[in-house]
Amino acid sequence: MKRTVTKLADGRELIYFDRDESAVRDSADLRPLEPTASLSEIRRDPATGDWVTVAAHRQGRTYHPPADECPLCPSADGRLSEIPADAYDVAVFENRFPSLAPGAPAPVGDGDPLHVIAAGAGRCEVVCFTADHGASFADLTPAKARLVLDAWTDRTAELSALPGIEQVYAFENRGAEIGVTLAHPHGQIYAFPFTTPRTAKMITAAAEHRRRTGGNLFEDLLAAERRDPVRVVLAGEHWTAFVPFAARWPYEVHLYPNRRVADLTGLDEAERAEFPEVYLELLRRFDRLFTEPGDNTPVAPTPYIAAWHQAPTLHGEELALHLELFTIRRTVGKLKFLAGVESGMDAFVNDVSPEAAAQRLREVAS
Numbered sequence: 183m184k185r186t187v188t189k190l191a192d193g194r195e196l197i198y199f200d201r202d203e204s205a206v207r208d209s210a211d212l213r214p215l216e217p218t219a220s221l222s223e224i225r226r227d228p229a230t231g232d233w234v235t236v237a238a239h240r241q242g243r244t245y246h247p248p249a250d251e252c253p254l255c256p257s258a259d260g261r262l263s264e265i266p267a268d269a270y271d272v273a274v275f276e277n278r279f280p281s282l283a284p285g286a287p288a289p290v291g292d293g294d295p296l297h298v299i300a301a302g303a304g305r306c307e308v309v310c311f312t313a314d315h316g317a318s319f320a321d322l323t324p325a326k327a328r329l330v331l332d333a334w335t336d337r338t339a340e341l342s343a344l345p346g347i348e349q350v351y352a353f354e355n356r357g358a359e360i361g362v363t364l365a366h367p368h369g370q371i372y373a374f375p376f377t378t379p380r381t382a383k384m385i386t387a388a389a390e391h392r393r394r395t396g397g398n399l400f401e402d403l404l405a406a407e408r409r410d411p412v413r414v415v416l417a418g419e420h421w422t423a424f425v426p427f428a429a430r431w432p433y434e435v436h437l438y439p440n441r442r443v444a445d446l447t448g449l450d451e452a453e454r455a456e457f458p459e460v461y462l463e464l465l466r467r468f469d470r471l472f473t474e475p476g477d478n479t480p481v482a483p484t485p486y487i488a489a490w491h492q493a494p495t496l497h498g499e500e501l502a503l504h505l506e507l508f509t510i511r512r513t514v515g516k517l518k519f520l521a522g523v524e525s526g527m528d529a530f531v532n533d534v535s536p537e538a539a540a541q542r543l544r545e546v547a548s
């Protein structure tokens with residue numbers, strides 16, 4: 183892999199990842215861009231302890247541009263995008279409208295000890311999986327998917343080493359139903375200056391499990407799923423995908439390396455080599471989940487969220503790298519909305535049994 187670091191016109195960093203070691207990425211960004219200022223702040227909810235990011239400066243961001251103005255396509259024919267090169271394999275750049283940014287100024291609090299406030303000092307990056315506007319992650323070749331994995335790994339190593347960063351979160355939102363504003367296949371990375379609420383709960387659950395059993399929660403739960411594979415969707419030599427026992431979403435799969443590692447930087451070569459075939463197969467199955475009534479034609483694309491869980495830099499010793507992949511689609515034409523019960527109380531009601539979901543995800547194997 184070749185890595186080329188450059189700067190966009192407004193000073194943001196752009197990093198190209200190429201499979202070809204001889205690739206030259208030296209095109210300059212010719213757009214007259216002014217640097218943007220981030221006024222983001224983080225506030226701690228005194229009632230729950232959860233951090234909330236307040237990024238009130240983001241309202242002017244790009245919203246559903248037409249395909250010929252896509253900011254993630256390569257620059258070509260005089261049309262200048264976020265990527266100055268006329269081609270690329272994988273490109274990562276700092277978001278122009280970040281929720282969290284390195285230079286966010288320290289906010290002035292009101293002095294009330296219940297009102298804990300700090301700068302939204304982190305970093306938000308955009309990961310372009312391919313230069314092909316009409317493709318999706320599932321269309322990538324295994325070699326290209328491997329390059330994305332290597333790019334995620336590189337960003338995890340670099341971002342987690344930045345001062346003040348506690349957790350690096352790589353994810354993909356796919357589909358307009360999820361609220362994706364750009365159709366081009368891409369994901370994002372958030373480098374948080376705090377540990378996210380879901381991870382904080384996992385730290386508490388893992389500590390409790392250790393006290394009770396002496397074992398590691400994630401090793402024990404993966405071993406149990408493999409022993410009784412009723413919810414296992416796909417078992418590779420180095421990775422296992424299963425529907426979690428208490429799945430929250432209609433179709434939800436958790437993908438773990440069989441050997442527990444803290445984050446992407448801990449994966450060895452054999453695990454990296456097997457990841458693309460396992461993950462691409464899961465994504466293809468997601469696109470085959472829903473078919474037209476009376477017909478086997480898949481209703482694609484399936485909207486999904488793919489979320490990498492990585493151990494934070496603080497108190498993350500018991501955690502395990504894994505990917506959580508889920509769709510908000512329940513059935514053809516019906517989405518699962520987070521309504522009163524979920525949004526109001528964080529209490530999920532799932533209309534599909536996890537065992538039936540696992541069965542369906544095995545049926546649609548290629």
Ligand SMILES: [Zn+2]
Pocket residue numbers: 252253254255314315366
């Ligand atoms: Zn595009």
